[in-house]
Amino acid sequence: MTRFVFNTAATLDGFLADPDHSLTWLFDVAGGTPDAPEHADHFGTFLEGIGVTVLGSSTYEWLLRETGALQDPAAWTDAISGKPxxxxxxxxxxxxxxxxxxxxxxxxxxxxxxxxxxAGDRDVWLMGGGDLVGQFADAGSLDEIQVSVAPVTLGAGQPLLPRRLGADRLRLSGVEQRGQFAHLTYRVGA
Ligand SMILES: NC(=O)c1ccc[n+]([C@@H]2O[C@H](COP(=O)([O-])OP(=O)(O)OC[C@H]3O[C@@H](n4cnc5c(N)ncnc54)[C@H](OP(=O)(O)O)[C@@H]3O)[C@@H](O)[C@H]2O)c1
Known part of the structure; x- marks a missing residue:
């Protein structure tokens, strides 16, 4: 059955991006890209299970800026990992x-x-941002959170998940060290 999975990197203090929507803090961490050796196999396995991705407009505009996909449309396919x-x-x-x-x-x-x-018989990758994922949680359509926590604090920025989800709804189901990142998996209950 299709699951809705939020998979992202975040800072230790719970931000997806800095106040200017920059991810330089992430790329400054050793192994801070999905194709880095400490992530590549895991990310490849994750992608195999994904049928479709969902994103908000700040995330979309970031991808357009970073990849130049408006000028080079082929870059969009890479940016979105070949998914609709x-x-x-x-x-x-x-x-x-x-x-x-x-x-x-x-x-x-x-x-x-x-x-x-x-999505067909695969999962949905909720890329973010945090409030959009929160809207899926509000709608009862958030099944799992996977977050790779970077050894960085920002103090301010775009929040990971600006909702109140108590321990009655979140169950820690996986903890892995991936280089400098702590990869945490939570099942989300109703
Ligand atoms: N660390 C990571 O791995 C990671 C992962 C994902 C994202 N990011 C970054 O985190 C930041 C997230 O930015 P963000 O918090 O602004 O979130 P976002 O979800 O990317 O963008 C929010 C915008 O999406 C539109 N939107 C959201 N829900 C909508 C709805 N129901 N209907 C219509 N439009 C809707 C609204 O803009 P409009 O209607 O005005 O277009 C809203 O202001 C970005 O900078 C992104 O690049 C980082």
């Missing part, structure tokens, strides 16, 4: 030529059926 994607935005944002990107807006409940259909 659903983009949540209320704006009319540019889309790389040929990108398999479904642009949606509004309540996540209204999109769940379409997202599940694109």
């Amino acid at each position: 994607a659903f983009l949540f935005t209320s704006r009319d944002l540019p889309v790389p030529d040929g990108a398999d990107l479904t642009v949606v807006s509004g309540a996540v409940e209204d999109e769940l059926e379409a997202i599940r259909a694109r």
